Amino acid sequence: MRTSTAVDLVARAGGVMRRAHLLAHGATVADIRRAVRADAFERLREGVLALPGADPMVKEAAVHGGSVACASALHRLGVWLWDDEARLHVWLGTSGRRHPHPGCRCVTHHDAGTSAFGVVSIVQALVQVASCLGDEVFFAAFESAWRKGMIDRAQRAEVRAGLRAGQRRLVDLARPDADSGLESILRLRLSRLGIRLECQVRIPGVGIVDFLLDGRIILETDGRANHDGLVMRHKDLRRDALAAARGFETLRFDYALVLHEWHLVEAAILARRARAHGGPHA
Ligand SMILES: [Zn+2]
Ligand SMILES: [Zn+2]
Incomplete structure (x- = not known):
């Protein structure tokens, strides 16, 4: 040859x-x-x-013994991931052997099937993320992939079927219109508290807000990278004033608050809600 x-x-x-x-x-x-x-x-x-000249990540996964998988496969596709997962996730198939190599920090996956080299499908990667990195990382990644038009109805059903029973509700809760991963996380966490939100709601005179709670409390997430400019700040303040003039209350949360001080975010939302319902803080 x-x-x-x-x-x-x-x-x-x-x-x-x-x-x-x-x-x-x-x-x-x-x-x-x-x-x-x-x-x-x-x-x-x-x-x-x-x-x-082959893809370096594909080569490293092959050195380890399989194909690029899980968070690593999604990251390559541009799917949003909630935590900065820097390790290489590698699928070895049911019985593939891990090959030791210098500097290995790989996360090994052994879900069913026979692994080749390359990159796993987006469906398999999403299912792997659910078992490897948990509900929240999966949920935000799933909504991100859907929003970007990367998974059609049949693929979403395939992902759902691949999840363990306790995680399937996450697919049922997912929507294609979350504006950012931060929105996905916020919605999931509030749903666990039994709070349902209206998403991407148009309020006359204000515009489209991320979430509306109890028809009165506006929740806005600030997941955009360039959001700290003075112009944006002015726009936000103006929007809050417009909303207040119409009887709404606005709560704003950024990435750092949701990530590092969720207890504070939760307490703020619950207190506002209690007041709105004429609770102890009324
Ligand atoms: Zn993994
Ligand atoms: Zn390795």
Whole structure:
């Protein structure tokens, strides 16, 4: 087999291939040796070859023994992730073996199936995130993928079917119109307190607000990176004044508050709500 033909084969497989597969496709041991000598292939580990220009993350996962998975696969697609998960998540299939390598901090996944090299599907990655990183990370990632048009109805049903029974309600609670991951987290946490919110509500004279609670309390999340400019601050203040003039109360929370001081966010919402209902703080 000519080196260019072998290179084509590996390229079509995503840039990484088992030596055994290449042999099964008709390459000889001598062909492979010649290609390695010509730097057309690199040996990632015993029996695994890669194109030198192959995706570095795919190569590292192959060194570890499988394919890019879970949070790492979603991160590549641009799906929003609630925590900065820097480790490489690798799917080895049901019985794949982990191969030790220098500097390994990989998170190994062993969910059912036979792993190849490359990147798992978005459906599999979402299901993996649910079991690996929990309800909140999954929920925000699922809404983000939906919002970005990355998962259609059939794929959403597939994700739901892949979750353990206790997590399926998360798919039922999800919406395609959450404006940011922060909104997703806020909505999920309040739903656990039994609080249901109206989302993306248009209030005449004010505009579209993130959430409306009890028809009277506006919740706004500030998950935008460039939100601390003076112009934005003025706009927010003006919006709050417009809302107040119409009898609404506004609470604003940013990423840091929701992430690090949730108890404060929760206390603020519950107290406002109690007052609105003529509770002890009325
Ligand atoms: Zn994982
Ligand atoms: Zn590793």
